[in-house]
Amino acid sequence: MENSGTSSFLRTRRLESCFNASSSLSVKETPKRSAKEELRSKRRADIYLDEDGWGSVLISWIRIVLCFLTMMVTTFLWASIMLVLIPWPYERIRQGNIYGHVTGRLMMWILGNPIKIEGAEFSNKRAIYISNHASPLDIFLIMWLTPTGTVGIAKKEIIWYPLFGQLYVLANHLRIDRSNPTAAIESMKEGFIHLALQSRLPIVPMVLTGTHLAWRKGSLHIRPAPLNVKYLPPISTTDWTADKIEDYIKMIHDLYVKHLPESQRPLEL
Incomplete structure (x- = not known):
């Protein structure tokens, strides 16, 4: 990874547009689109199209098996x-x-996805x-790109994952109870705020895009969609106070709304 602040490309691949605009229409001849069509158009721009032919699926399965074997060896x-x-x-x-x-x-x-890193x-x-977090790929990226000395937070059920779960516990990482989904979401939303209030450490948001297109939740087909990891500038917490927790949550939420494509944006608070 480069530390110069400029974007680094680990691998490049040209992604051609599947929708070619016609050059024969003049400005006056361009049909006016409704607000609904405009919304669909914006979402279409976030979609990675890839053929689901047997060749693509076979390559995907081979890569998944290789990943599994690699993880078993390194975990052991x-x-x-x-x-x-x-x-x-x-x-x-x-x-x-x-x-x-x-x-x-x-x-x-x-897996071979082209990856662009910004804000290194x-x-x-x-x-x-x-x-x-929108895809299993996010986990691999975070494992790779967070600095040495980082303590992770995961669901408590991770301990039942063969070898990997036991290693997670041995590494002194934290686990949370997600048996009550609503309470878990709220605790995660406020958890990093409380950590900041206690430690006064800055918060560095990582914005991951494209992973939900490369590996969708519940699917075993990995597509060669390009991925982007962007580190945002650190947010100082030295003057934060406990009576403004909701304000800080909204500020972080709005940051992600600003930097994520429409199809990945979090729900409104």
Whole structure:
């Protein structure tokens, strides 16, 4: 990853538009579209179109199998390291991050999606990192791109994931109870605010786009859609106060609304 602040491309691929505008119409001849058609047009721009032929599906399955095998090998290796480091919790956190960097990077390399990274100069700050989540790919990207020393937060059921879940616990990461979905969402919305109030660390929002098109939830077909990771400038929390929690939540919400494409924007508060 480059730390110069300019966008870095890990891999490039040209994505041609599937909708070619006709050049034969003059300005006066352009049909007027309704507000509904305008909305559909905006959403269409966020859609990645890819043929679901048997060849594409076969390649996708091969990549998924390779990812699974790779994760099993790296997880077993780092689990062995973690067991040795049980008396040293901070070292286990550090090794958990190194595992994430290696495994996440390998996974993304196997999957082959072109990735653009923006705002890399904010990627190694001592801060609270938050991100949107719409696809399993988000997990691999976050594992790879968060700095060493980061403590993650996941659902408590992660412990039942073979090897990976046990490694997560060994790495001293945090787990939350999501048995009550409404309460879990509220606790997550306010959780990072309370962390900021206690630690006074800045908040660095990570905006992930394209992952929901590359790997949709509930699907086993990974498409070669381009992905974008953007680190936004750190938000200072030194003067935050406990009586303005809702204001801070809205501010972060509005930031994501501003930087995400329409199809990925969070629901209105």
